[in-house]
Amino acid sequence: MEFQGGEPLLAFGRVRQIVEWVVERNVVEQRDIQFVITTTLHHLTEEILNFAEQNRIQFSTSLDGPAPLHNANRPTPSRDSYERTVKGIQWVRERLGHDSVSALTTLTSRSLEQPEAIIDEYVSQGFSSISLRPLSPYGFASKSAHRLDYPIERYLTFYKKALAYLLHINQQGSYLSESYTSLLLKNILTPFSSGYVDLRSPAGAGTAALVYNYDGYVYPSDEARMLLEMGEDGLRLGTVKQPLSELLASPVLNALLSSGVAEGLPGCSDCALVPYCGADPVEHYARQADPIGHRVFSSFCKKNTGLLKYLFGLLCDGDDNVQRVLLSWLNRRSYNDVRFPGYRG
Numbered sequence: 067m068e069f070q071g072g073e074p075l076l077a078f079g080r081v082r083q084i085v086e087w088v089v090e091r092n093v094v095e096q097r098d099i100q101f102v103i104t105t106t107l108h109h110l111t112e113e114i115l116n117f118a119e120q121n122r123i124q125f126s127t128s129l130d131g132p133a134p135l136h137n138a139n140r141p142t143p144s145r146d147s148y149e150r151t152v153k154g155i156q157w158v159r160e161r162l163g164h165d166s167v168s169a170l171t172t173l174t175s176r177s178l179e180q181p182e183a184i185i186d187e188y189v190s191q192g193f194s195s196i197s198l199r200p201l202s203p204y205g206f207a208s209k210s211a212h213r214l215d216y217p218i219e220r221y222l223t224f225y226k227k228a229l230a231y232l233l234h235i236n237q238q239g240s241y242l243s244e245s246y247t248s249l250l251l252k253n254i255l256t257p258f259s260s261g262y263v264d265l266r267s268p269a270g271a272g273t274a275a276l277v278y279n280y281d282g283y284v285y286p287s288d289e290a291r292m293l294l295e296m297g298e299d300g301l302r303l304g305t306v307k308q309p310l311s312e313l314l315a316s317p318v319l320n321a322l323l324s325s326g327v328a329e330g331l332p333g334c335s336d337c338a339l340v341p342y343c344g345a346d347p348v349e350h351y352a353r354q355a356d357p358i359g360h361r362v363f364s365s366f367c368k369k370n371t372g373l374l375k376y377l378f379g380l381l382c383d384g385d386d387n388v389q390r391v392l393l394s395w396l397n398r399r400s401y402n403d404v405r406f407p408g409y410r411g
């Protein structure tokens with residue numbers, strides 16, 4: 067269960083109430099529930115950390131790179147967004163342990179010019195994973211799209227540079243994996259699905275995730291909810307007052323599922339990469355106003371084609387050092403612990 071904003075710590079009373087209800091109900095239900103709060107960490111308090119400690123709550127924050135880049139991406143009146151987030155990261159680690167906080171990167175247009183600086187920042191902050199995801203076309207970010215957005219081809223150039231640098235520093239002894247690459251590697255190299263909602267077929271939106279918004283409406287994914295910020299409410303499943311069975315039977319979910327099996331979609335059905343890819347009808351609805359979408363014009367398709375082909379190239383080009391790093395990400399082990407030629411044999 068993940069709490070996202072806006073800024074969830076500004077409504078901590080509600081977060082506390084929900085966690086307490088879930089914990090109380092779970093005495094009977096006995097489910098394996100993990101709580102995550104996605105936050106800038108700017109409004110952290112002792113009280114929040116105490117509650118997080120009692121309920122094993124994890125934190126997820128945004129760190130876009132070194133101070134000038136982070137502060138430019140996330141302006142605040144006091145211009146100290148980076149400093150407050152880094153202080154929050156240290157505070158969470160001191161109280162709850164090093165791995166109680168993870169970070170995500172938002173890549174704006176200016177980020178694409180500095181892959182090494184972003185990666186160095188994650189190394190110096192002691193993270194073991196970095197997420198180099200392209201800018202989402204939804205929500206608040208779309209209002210500034212002309213300034214921040216970029217074509218997916220630019221992202222792919224950035225990704226290749228960033229991945230080369232990541233491979234280099236991992237070989238030098240710093241463990242830092244790229245999370246989307248790890249998910250794709252799991253899809254490619256193991257018989258198991260990564261489980262990542264965007265890379266599922268049938269689509270994961272609504273079946274693997276539900277989003278309860280502050281206005282009481284329920285959406286199939288965070289991206290569907292964020293479309294609201296663009297004035298688009300067509301992806302509502304229902305309201306918080308409806309039972310799960312009704313939400314899952316909603317016409318919106320039916321439409322998403324009928325366009326959410328990649329193996330049956332035009333373009334994907336005869337694509338060699340379909341076993342490792344996904345359908346993502348919400349992304350296609352957001353970008354093309356059609357949950358099926360046209361793969362020739364699809365950024366999702368361009369991104370996954372570019373990344374998957376590149377990864378296959380790395381896996382097949384015979385460089386043992388590169389392959390050891392990629393396998394270490396898959397197994398979450400250090401480069402030196404990956405025995406070769408274990409992968410081939």
Ligand code: SF4
Pocket residue numbers: 328333334335337338339340343344361366367368370371
């Ligand atoms: S790479 Fe493109 S065409 Fe191939 S499965 Fe993915 S989205 Fe479909």
